[in-house]
Amino acid sequence: MATIDVLIITYNESLNLPHCLRALRGWTSQVFVIDSGSTDGTQDIARSFGAQVVHHDWPGYAEQKNWGLDHLPFEADWILIVDADEVITDDVRKRLIEITSRPAGEVPENGFFINRLTYFMGRPIRHCGYFPSWNLRFFKRGRGRYEERAVHEHIIIDDPVGYVKEPMIHDDRRGLEHYVAKHNRYSTLEARTIYLEMTHSDSSTRSANVTRDIRRRRWLKRHVMPYAPFPGAWRFLFMYVLRLGVLDGRVGLEFCKFISMYDSLVSLKLRELRRLGRKRKQGEQVADGDVPARGLASAEGTDPVAPDSLQNQDPAPQPGPPTQMQPEVSPWTFKEKLGRAIWMLIGKPVFRMSFHNWYAFRASWLRLFGAKVGGGAAIRPTVNIEVPWMIQIEDDVTVGDYAILYSLGPIRIGKRSIISQYAHLCAGTHDYADHTFRLIRMPVTIGNDVWIGTDAFVGPGVTVGTLSVLGARSSSYKDLPERSVCVGNPAKPIKERVLR
Numbered sequence: 001m002a003t004i005d006v007l008i009i010t011y012n013e014s015l016n017l018p019h020c021l022r023a024l025r026g027w028t029s030q031v032f033v034i035d036s037g038s039t040d041g042t043q044d045i046a047r048s049f050g051a052q053v054v055h056h057d058w059p060g061y062a063e064q065k066n067w068g069l070d071h072l073p074f075e076a077d078w079i080l081i082v083d084a085d086e087v088i089t090d091d092v093r094k095r096l097i098e099i100t101s102r103p104a105g106e107v108p109e110n111g112f113f114i115n116r117l118t119y120f121m122g123r124p125i126r127h128c129g130y131f132p133s134w135n136l137r138f139f140k141r142g143r144g145r146y147e148e149r150a151v152h153e154h155i156i157i158d159d160p161v162g163y164v165k166e167p168m169i170h171d172d173r174r175g176l177e178h179y180v181a182k183h184n185r186y187s188t189l190e191a192r193t194i195y196l197e198m199t200h201s202d203s204s205t206r207s208a209n210v211t212r213d214i215r216r217r218r219w220l221k222r223h224v225m226p227y228a229p230f231p232g233a234w235r236f237l238f239m240y241v242l243r244l245g246v247l248d249g250r251v252g253l254e255f256c257k258f259i260s261m262y263d264s265l266v267s268l269k270l271r272e273l274r275r276l277g278r279k280r281k282q283g284e285q286v287a288d289g290d291v292p293a294r295g296l297a298s299a300e301g302t303d304p305v306a307p308d309s310l311q312n313q314d315p316a317p318q319p320g321p322p323t324q325m326q327p328e329v330s331p332w333t334f335k336e337k338l339g340r341a342i343w344m345l346i347g348k349p350v351f352r353m354s355f356h357n358w359y360a361f362r363a364s365w366l367r368l369f370g371a372k373v374g375g376g377a378a379i380r381p382t383v384n385i386e387v388p389w390m391i392q393i394e395d396d397v398t399v400g401d402y403a404i405l406y407s408l409g410p411i412r413i414g415k416r417s418i419i420s421q422y423a424h425l426c427a428g429t430h431d432y433a434d435h436t437f438r439l440i441r442m443p444v445t446i447g448n449d450v451w452i453g454t455d456a457f458v459g460p461g462v463t464v465g466t467l468s469v470l471g472a473r474s475s476s477y478k479d480l481p482e483r484s485v486c487v488g489n490p491a492k493p494i495k496e497r498v499l500r
Contacts, residue, residue, distance in 0.1 A: 003100045005076040006031040009064050013084035014040040015173045021049035023088045029076045034068050062146040062153040077104035081137045091166035109162040111139030119171035120255045128245035151189035183262045191269035227335040232264035354381050409441035414448035422455040429460045
């Protein structure tokens with residue numbers, strides 16, 4: 001007698017369900033189909049294959065499956081959960097029968113991850129980071145339960161667990177249009193889930209004993225995706241290059257582009273949620289229409305996350321720039337660390353390799369990394385810029401070769417000013433009275449029409465007044481007055497600057 005009961009949840013799965021049920025016939029005990037109001041004959045197809053159909057209004061993916069686990073009359077020792085667009089192959093069937101051939105008490109594993117081979121546009125995806133793909137779908141009755149997560153939910157189960165290496169097939173026969181619509185819905189749910197995880201450190205959605213790959217993926221989506229520029233591009237490079245998606249041919253290229261588009265949607269919707277969260281925190285009114293995808297149906301019917309329950313949460317804290325003469329210990333935020341890493345790995349090399357008179361390109365490149373650069377700025381390619389988004393360069397500024405803009409704190413350079421070659425504007429220092437030498441970030445301000453001479457140094461917190469000159473190899477540790485020529489170490493005014 002077979003000792004395997006099956007659970008499937010459905011909504012308008014008439015194209016997929018016959019393939020799924022046909023592969024389960026003859027070796028399983030009971031097949032339960034929980035339907036949430038299909039209108040395409042899904043229920044009749046399920047009954048024609050001998051499945052027991054139960055209607056239950058849609059509460060969400062995890063909630064629907066947990067409702068079935070709690071309320072359906074399972075009798076077998078083992079439960080298999082499959083999606084309607086999945087097919088158990090002969091190899092998987094043999095392996096599951098082999099496992100259940102022994103009494104359940106003699107099997108040490110409480111559950112098994114089953115490998116899955118995904119098809120896209122009729123072709124298998126054997127690389128791209130999508131194969132092998134482990135999904136815990138087979139477990140002893142009463143031992144497994146789904147985590148409370150809106151999308152991409154996984155089963156919580158005690159160790160030990162095993163692995164079925166033979167793959168089942170994942171192939172949604174409803175076509176690319178449905179696939180795109182599903183990814184649009186999934187990206188909304190995932191953005192909301194990530195937002196909850198970012199704003200609630202005790203979120204239960206982090207508690208599942210999932211695989212290392214899944215934990216890493218969720219960590220990246222919480223801590224990297226919200227801050228990374230071009231998240232879709234990074235996902236594409238990871239899948240197509242690092243995970244050898246190129247070996248899947250043309251369909252591999254299209255699949256990597258498709259999944260990278262999904263990550264871009266998640267990032268964009270997450271950014272919108274955080275924006276609306278900040279507005280609510282500041283007491284601003286947020287109209288119902290401003291809620292992202294309000295009322296959007298989930299894949300099976302109803303929106304599983306009430307938008308208002310999410311919008312009232314506090315957003316992630318946003319760091320503010322240091323103020324004049326108020327030293328700030330610099331616990332660099334993750335966003336800042338990530339931005340600096342991207343600038344070091346990509347931004348600086350491209351900036352340095354640009355042709356010597358491509359001033360407009362370098363200005364645009366700096367703006368891409370958050371700098372404020374005015375029109376007509378002439379910045380040489382050998383300039384060393386530490387943190388671009390802390391820099392404000394006004395119109396018609398010139399920054400000479402090998403100048404250092406050490407912008408740990410804000411640096412502002414006024415209109416028509418000249419920063420000569422090898423000059424050093426330093427907006428960061430350390431507290432020598434602290435044994436940890438904590439970092440202090442203080443702004444450097446260069447007024448309009450200023451000339452900082454060759455190899456001159458301007459220290460943290462210093463303001464150089466409008467129309468002043470700091471002579472070559474001079475060093476300024478205190479503010480310099482307007483319209484003065486200053487030289488020495490420390491620099492002192494020696495005469496007034498008079499313009500003809």
